Amino acid sequence: ETGVTQTPRHLVMGMTNKKSLKCEQHLGHNAMYWYKQSAKKPLELMFVYNFKEQTENNSVPSRFSPECPNSSHLFLHLHTLQPEDSALYLCASSQGVGAGYTFGSGTRLTVV
Amino acid sequence: KQEVTQIPAALSVPEGENLVLNCSFTDSAIYNLQWFRQDPGKGLTSLLLIQSSQREQTSGRLNASLDKSSGRSTLYIAASQPGDSATYLCAVFSTTSGTYKYIFGTGTRLKVLA
Numbered sequence: 001e002t003g004v005t006q007t008p009r010h011l012v013m014g015m016t017n018k019k020s021l022k023c024e025q026h027l028g029h030n031a032m033y034w035y036k037q038s039a040k041k042p043l044e045l046m047f048v049y050n051f052k053e054q055t056e057n058n059s060v061p062s063r064f065s066p067e068c069p070n071s072s073h074l075f076l077h078l079h080t081l082q083p084e085d086s087a088l089y090l091c092a093s094s095q096g097v098g099a100g101y102t103f104g105s106g107t108r109l110t111v112v
Numbered sequence: 113k114q115e116v117t118q119i120p121a122a123l124s125v126p127e128g129e130n131l132v133l134n135c136s137f138t139d140s141a142i143y144n145l146q147w148f149r150q151d152p153g154k155g156l157t158s159l160l161l162i163q164s165s166q167r168e169q170t171s172g173r174l175n176a177s178l179d180k181s182s183g184r185s186t187l188y189i190a191a192s193q194p195g196d197s198a199t200y201l202c203a204v205f206s207t208t209s210g211t212y213k214y215i216f217g218t219g220t221r222l223k224v225l226a
Contacts, residue, residue, distance in 0.1 A: 006155075042116070043201075043216040056211060090155055098143050098205050098212055103156040 003027045006091050006104035007103045013081065021076040023091030031097050032074040034066060037073055037106070050073060050097055052100040081111045114139045114206050115123040119215035125192055126225050133220045135202035140180045143205040143212065147176050147187050150199045150219070159187070159200075192224045 013019050030092065034046040048056035049068040054090045065077040065087075075092055088108050092101040115138045125131050144163045148156040160169045160176040162185070168177040175188040185202055199221045203214040209215070 004155075025126075037212040040218065041204075041216050045213055048213070056213070088153070100144075100146055100158055100159065100161040101156075101203075101214065103148070106153075109152060 004093055004102050004104035005022070006089075006107050008107060009105065010110075011107045012110045012112060015081060016078040018077070019083075019111075021072040021080065021089055021091075022092070023104055024078075024105075025072055025091075025093040025102070027095075027102060029093035029095050029102070030071050031094045031099075032068060032071070033092045033094075033101070034037060034074065034076055034099060035090040035092065037090055043090070047076075048097070055097070078109075083107075083111050086110045114142075114204060114215045116202060116204055116215050116217040118200075118202060118220050120220060121218065122221040122223075123221045124225060127194060129224075130188070131192055131222075133189070133200050133222070135185040135187070135217055137183045137185075137204045137206075139206055140183050141206055142180060143204060145176075145178055145185050145204050146163075146208070147174075148201045148203065150201060152199075154188050156201065158207075180213060189222075192222075194224050194226045197208050197223050 025051045031050045036044045047066045048062045052068050065079050067075040088106045090106045091104045094101050117136050146161045147159045150156050162169050162178045173190040178185045199219040201219040203216045
């Protein structure tokens, strides 16, 4: 374990379902991130939270809705997803934006 | 716009060989550079972080160098082992569209043969 825990590890959902991904860190970091990793593409930054405040939304469709109730927890709420949203979703944290990142193990999402 | 390239995309070497992985970036105004390892279907494990003022960092059999002016970084792996087989990603922290963020390369998939 790296100190960043993501659940669930795997998720299969239909296009009409609503589900949530969870990320938790106990490293005392104050910045948290959601990334999307698709096959043969670089990691894509989705959202940045710094001290619980969203500081970046990288033009992510509204069917992805992040929530950061405190500096240790980050959620990604999913609804009405498309098959092309199938990917590995990675959460990361850092002590300040620009400090080295610690990643979780990811959630493998399949939309059917 | 910052772009990060890693060549080669894939590499196979026999066990025991020393090897170099390459990372190049188009904008030399970076804050730091981080090398990661990713096992299949897993998250990223940080290997080395080099600040823009540093030339290299070492950890065990790994040595990463940074040449900002030429937009290049290398990851040197000494005496490779089958357990080193993974995808290696580099990421540069720099500004894109006015905000600082990590920009990732697509990685080099390494296979070390026993």
